[in-house]
Amino acid sequence: MGMDQGSxxxxxxxxGIRRGIVAALVLAVVAAAGWHLHDVLAQDACLDAGGAWRDxxxxx
Numbered sequence: 001m002g003m004d005q006g007s008x009x010x011x012x013x014x015x016g017i018r019r020g021i022v023a024a025l026v027l028a029v030v031a032a033a034g035w036h037l038h039d040v041l042a043q044d045a046c047l048d049a050g051g052a053w054r055d056x057x058x059x060x
Contacts, residue, residue, distance in 0.1 A: 039056075046058035053059075 042058070043053045046053050049058070049060070051058040051060040
C-alpha cells in the first residue's frame with residue numbers, strides 16, 4: 001500500500017466516523033422529539049378525560 005492509498009484510507013475512516021457521529025446525533029434528536037410528542041399526546045388525552053397531569057402521570 002503506497003502513501004496515497006494509506007492517506008485515502010485514513011480519510012475514508014475519518015469520514016465514516018464523522019458520519020456515524022452525525023447519524024447517532026440525528027437518531028437521538030428524533031427519538032427525543034418522538035418521546036416529547038408521545039408525552040404531549042398523553043397529557044392531552046388525560047386532560048380530555050377530566051384528569052390532571054402531575055409528575056408525568058395522569059391523576060383522576
